[in-house]
Amino acid sequence: MKLSRKLAKGLLTGALCLSAIAATATVSLAADNPVRWKMQSWFPSKAPHAGTTGFDIQTKIKRVSGGNFQIRFFEPGALIPPAECFDSVKKGAVDACWSTPAYWYGKDPAFALFSAAPFGPDWPGLLAWFNYHGGKEIYERLYHKHNMHAIHCGGMIPEASGWFKEEIKSVEQFNGLKIRFLGLGALVLDKLGASTQLLAGGDIFPALELGTIDATEFAAPSVDWNLGFWQIVKNYYFPGWHQPATIYDIMINLDKWNALSDTQKAQLEMVCGDNVRQAIALGESMQPDALAKHQSKGVTVRRWPPEVLEKLEGTWRTVAAELSTKDATFKEAYDSLTAWQDKHKIWLELGYLDR
Numbered sequence: 001m002k003l004s005r006k007l008a009k010g011l012l013t014g015a016l017c018l019s020a021i022a023a024t025a026t027v028s029l030a031a032d033n034p035v036r037w038k039m040q041s042w043f044p045s046k047a048p049h050a051g052t053t054g055f056d057i058q059t060k061i062k063r064v065s066g067g068n069f070q071i072r073f074f075e076p077g078a079l080i081p082p083a084e085c086f087d088s089v090k091k092g093a094v095d096a097c098w099s100t101p102a103y104w105y106g107k108d109p110a111f112a113l114f115s116a117a118p119f120g121p122d123w124p125g126l127l128a129w130f131n132y133h134g135g136k137e138i139y140e141r142l143y144h145k146h147n148m149h150a151i152h153c154g155g156m157i158p159e160a161s162g163w164f165k166e167e168i169k170s171v172e173q174f175n176g177l178k179i180r181f182l183g184l185g186a187l188v189l190d191k192l193g194a195s196t197q198l199l200a201g202g203d204i205f206p207a208l209e210l211g212t213i214d215a216t217e218f219a220a221p222s223v224d225w226n227l228g229f230w231q232i233v234k235n236y237y238f239p240g241w242h243q244p245a246t247i248y249d250i251m252i253n254l255d256k257w258n259a260l261s262d263t264q265k266a267q268l269e270m271v272c273g274d275n276v277r278q279a280i281a282l283g284e285s286m287q288p289d290a291l292a293k294h295q296s297k298g299v300t301v302r303r304w305p306p307e308v309l310e311k312l313e314g315t316w317r318t319v320a321a322e323l324s325t326k327d328a329t330f331k332e333a334y335d336s337l338t339a340w341q342d343k344h345k346i347w348l349e350l351g352y353l354d355r
Contacts, residue, residue: 031261032068032069032261032263032264033261034068034069034070035068035069035070035260035264036070036072037070037071037072037095037096037252037256038071038072038074038079038094038095038096039054039057039058039071039072039073039074039094039095039096039097039098039250040074040076040078040079040080040082040085040088040094040096040097040098041054041055041073041074041075041076041082041097041098041099042076042082042085042097042098042099042100042103043076043098043099044075044076045073045075047201047223047226048222048223048226048286049154049155049156049157049219049220049222049223049279049282049283050100050154050156050219050223050248053153053154053155053248053275053278053279054073054098054153054154054248054250055073056275056278057071057073057098057153057250057271057272057275058070058071058072058073060271060274060275061267061268061271064267064270064271065264065267068264069260069264069267069268071095071096073098079094080093080094082097082099083103085097085099085251086103086104086107086146086251089148089251089252089253090146090147090148090253091147091253092253092255092256094253095252095253095256096250096251096252096253096256097250097251098153098248098249098250099248099249099251100115100116100246100247100248100249101114101115101139101150101247101249102114102115102116102182102183102184102246105183105184107146108142108145108146108327108329108330109323109326109327109329109330110138110142110327110329110330110332110333110334111142112183112184113184113330113333113334113337114130114135114139114247114333115183115243115246115247115248116182116183116184116185116242116243116246117184117243117244117337118184118185118188118241118242118243118312118313118316119241119244119312119313119316120244120245120337120341121244121245121337121340121341121344122158122244122245123155123157123245123280125245125340125341125344125348126244126245126247127276128340128344129336129337129340129341129344130152130247133336133340133343134336134340135333135336135337135340136152138329138332138333138336139152142329142333143251144254147253147254147255148251148252148253148254149251149252149254149257149258150249150250150251150252151249151250151252151268151269151272152247152248152249152272152276153248153249153250153271153272153275153276154247154248154249154272154275154276154278154279155245155246155247155248155276155279155280155283156219156220156223156243156245156246156248156279156283157220157245157279157280157283157284157287158220158239158240158243158244158245159217159218159219159220159240159242159243159246160217160218160219160220160221160224160236160237160238160240161217161237161238161239161240161241161242161304162179162181162215162216162217162236162237163208163215163216163217163224163229163230163233163235163236163237164214164215164233164235164237165214165215165233165234165235166235167235167300167302168235168237168304168308169305169308170305170307170308171192171308171311171312171315174189174192174193174194175192175193175194176193176194176195177189177193177194177195177214177215178194178195178197178212178213178214178215179194179195179196179197179213179214179215179216179217180196180197180198180199180204180207180213180215180216180217180218181194181196181197181198181216181217181242182198182217182242182243183242184242184316184319184320185217185241185242185243186198187319187323188242188312188315188316188319191315191318191319192311192312192315197213199213199216201218201227202227204216204218204227204229205227205228205229205231205232208229208232208233209232215233216229216233217240217242220283220286220287220290221236221286221287221290221291221294222283222286222287222289222290224290224294225290225293225294230294230297230298230299231297234298234299234300235299235300235302236294236299236300236301236302237302237303237304238301238302238303238304239303239304241304241309241312241313248279250268250272320334
C-alpha cells in the first residue's frame with residue numbers, strides 16, 4: 001500500500017526531529033566534562049544492604065553515563081578511617097563518602113532523625129515525609145551548612161531491636177545494662193539507666209565474648225546473621241523501635257556537586273532512586289530466611305511486651321523535647337516529622353489491613 005504524500009512527509013519530518021533530538025542528547029553528553037570521583041565507604045562492599053547498595057553506585061553511574069561519570073568505591077579505611085568521612089568530605093580531601101546520617105549525630109543532632117528516629121515512620125511514611133512533606137529541604141539545608149550535598153541513596157528495612165542474654169520483661173532491666181546501641185535510641189536507654197556505647201560491627205562479637213557489653217543491636221536479621229551474635233546471646237527482640245527505617249546516603253563535597261552539569265546531577269539522582277527501590281525490596285525479601293536460620297541455632301525470637309514499648313516511647317518523647325530546647329534544627333526536623341506522622345495516621349488506620 002502506497003503512503004500518501006502528506007503522510008510520507010509527516011513521517012519524514014518526525015524522523016528528522018527524532019534524529020535531531022538524539023544528536024542534541026549526544027552533543028550534550030559529549031559536552032559534559034568527564035568526572036572521576038573517589039568515594040570512601042563506611043561499610044564493606046560485601047555487607048548485605050549497607051555495603052552492597054553503596055558498591056552498586058559505581059556500576060550504575062558508569063552505565064547510565066556511558067562512562068563519562070565514574071565513582072570509585074573504596075573499602076573502609078582504604079582512603080581514610082570511616083569516622084573521618086564527615087570532616088574529609090567537608091574540606092574536600094575526599095570527593096564523597098557512603099554512610100548513614102545517624103553516624104554524624106555528634107556533628108549535628110538533627111542528622112540522626114533521618115536514619116534512626118525512634119518510633120518514626122516505616123518506609124512508605126518516611127519516603128512521603130522526605131520527598132513531599134518537608135524532610136528533604138531540611139536534610140539538604142543541614143548538609144549544605146557543613147559544605148556538603150547529600151543524596152538519599154539506599155536504606156535498611158526495619159531493624160531488630162537487639163540481642164540480650166536474658167528475657168527482658170520490664171524496663172527496669174535496662175538499668176545497669178551495658179549495651180552497644182546507636183544514636184537517639186541510645187539516649188533513651190541511657191535515661192533508663194543503661195550504659196550505652198557505639199561499636200563498629202566487627203568489634204561487637206569480641207565485646208560480647210569478653211563481657212565488655214551484655215547486649216547489642218546492629219541491623220536486620222540478614223545482616224546480624226553474618227556477625228554471629230547467635231553464638232553468644234539467644235534472645236532476639238523485635239520490633240526495632242529505635243530504627244523503623246534507615247536512610248543510607250552519599251555525601252558529596254559541595255564544590256564537587258556544584259561543578260557537575262545538570263545532566264550529571266540527574267544521572268546520580270536517578271541511580272540513587274533505583275538504589276532505594278532495590279534496597280527496600282531486597283531487604284524485605286531476605287528477612288524470613290534469615291530469621292529461620294537464627295531460630296535453627298536455638299535463638300528465641302521475641303516481641304517486646306506492650307508495656308515496655310509504651311515506656312520506651314514515653315522516654316523518647318522526653319528525650320526529643322530536651323533536644324528540641326537545645327538545638328533549633330533538631331526541633332524543626334522533629335516537629336516536621338511528628339506533624340507528618342499525625343497527619344498520616346488516619347490513612348494508616350483506614351488504608352491498610354491489620355496484620
